[in-house]
Amino acid sequence: MKIGELSLRTGVSIRSLRYYEQQGLITPVRSENGYREYSPFAEEQVKSIKLYLNLGLSTEQIAGFLQCVLKNKEAFCQEVLPIYRQKLDEIETQIQLLNNIKSNLEERIQSILDEQNTIEGEF
Amino acid sequence: MKIGELSLRTGVSIRSLRYYEQQGLITPVRSENGYREYSPFAEEQVKSIKLYLNLGLSTEQIAGFLQCVLKNKEAFCQEVLPIYRQKLDEIETQIQLLNNIKSNLEERIQSILDEQNTIEGEF
DNA sequence: GTAAACCCTGACATTAGTGTCAGAGTCAAG
DNA sequence: CTTGACTCTGACACTAATGTCAGGGTTTAC
Numbered sequence: 001m002k003i004g005e006l007s008l009r010t011g012v013s014i015r016s017l018r019y020y021e022q023q024g025l026i027t028p029v030r031s032e033n034g035y036r037e038y039s040p041f042a043e044e045q046v047k048s049i050k051l052y053l054n055l056g057l058s059t060e061q062i063a064g065f066l067q068c069v070l071k072n073k074e075a076f077c078q079e080v081l082p083i084y085r086q087k088l089d090e091i092e093t094q095i096q097l098l099n100n101i102k103s104n105l106e107e108r109i110q111s112i113l114d115e116q117n118t119i120e121g122e123f
Numbered sequence: 124m125k126i127g128e129l130s131l132r133t134g135v136s137i138r139s140l141r142y143y144e145q146q147g148l149i150t151p152v153r154s155e156n157g158y159r160e161y162s163p164f165a166e167e168q169v170k171s172i173k174l175y176l177n178l179g180l181s182t183e184q185i186a187g188f189l190q191c192v193l194k195n196k197e198a199f200c201q202e203v204l205p206i207y208r209q210k211l212d213e214i215e216t217q218i219q220l221l222n223n224i225k226s227n228l229e230e231r232i233q234s235i236l237d238e239q240n241t242i243e244g245e246f
Numbered sequence: 247g248t249a250a251a252c253c254c255t256g257a258c259a260t261t262a263g264t265g266t267c268a269g270a271g272t273c274a275a276g
Numbered sequence: 277c278t279t280g281a282c283t284c285t286g287a288c289a290c291t292a293a294t295g296t297c298a299g300g301g302t303t304t305a306c
Binding site: 126141158212 | 284285
Binding site: 054055056073074075080081084085087088091092094095099100101102104105106108109110112114116119 | 171176177178179185196197198203204207208210211214215217220221222224225228229231232235238242
């Protein structure tokens with residue numbers, strides 16, 4: 001199938017499909033006219049890419065194990081577990097940071113509200 | 124004081140101080156030679172900017188209330204509360220998203236570990 | 247044969263704050 | 277008067293995936 005059809009089937013923009021190719025995630029053959037020709041299997045492949053991107057992995061990380069996981073279960077691909085763990089770590093750090101900011105904001109909001117009530121009472 | 128000294132006092136890079144000026148956050152006077160001349164009060168001002176940036180606010184948002192909060196308590200500055208609330212909202216949304224990804228990752232990690240134990244058992 | 251609907255490559259924009267460099271002017275101490 | 281430390285402006289880089297446009301080829305259906 002050509003790129004337009006794959007885009008429709010997967011919901012991934014043509015622009016992104018070309019980008020994935022550039023990043024080495026998917027390699028369609030080329031027709032004589034230079035058009036990309038994707039195998040039917042490409043649909044599943046793109047959906048996998050989408051899934052991993054949604055986990056916050058980079059195209060570079062995905063490239064490191066995609067070929068393996070397309071052929072095997074994830075558990076057989078040694079690269080996957082450390083990447084998952086690293087990502088989990090990053091996410092937890094990020095959540096912690098956001099929670100700190102959240103607490104700070106909540107305190108500040110409360111403090112403003114308290115102050116405004118105090119002021120009201122003065123009149 | 125000149126920009127180098129302010130940078131030392133605040134821990135904010137010279138580059139960033141110039142950027143803050145460009146964003147309208149701080150406006151030093153210029154000496155005859157074109158050098159920026161900061162008032163002693165600028166130190167506190169820059170520390171405030173730093174604080175608000177650490178809350179995740181943009182320079183544009185900070186510009187919207189900085190002059191007010193430098194002269195009054197935050198509670199007197201109407202712009203502050205809605206910005207805090209908006210930011211809090213964004214943060215909570217972001218935390219929710221990260222928590223979803225986190226759960227997904229944890230499930231996948233556990234699933235891989237389970238599978239590997241199963242495989243071990245087969246030999 | 248022509249118009250519409252495809253496809254191609256290459257390039258720039260986006261975010262937002264910071265690092266860094268180049269080329270040039272200024273100033274203070276020796 | 278020279279050297280080193282400071283300052284100035286302007287510009288490009290960065291991150292990372294995606295949007296979008298320009299300028300051009302191809303194919304299909306009428």
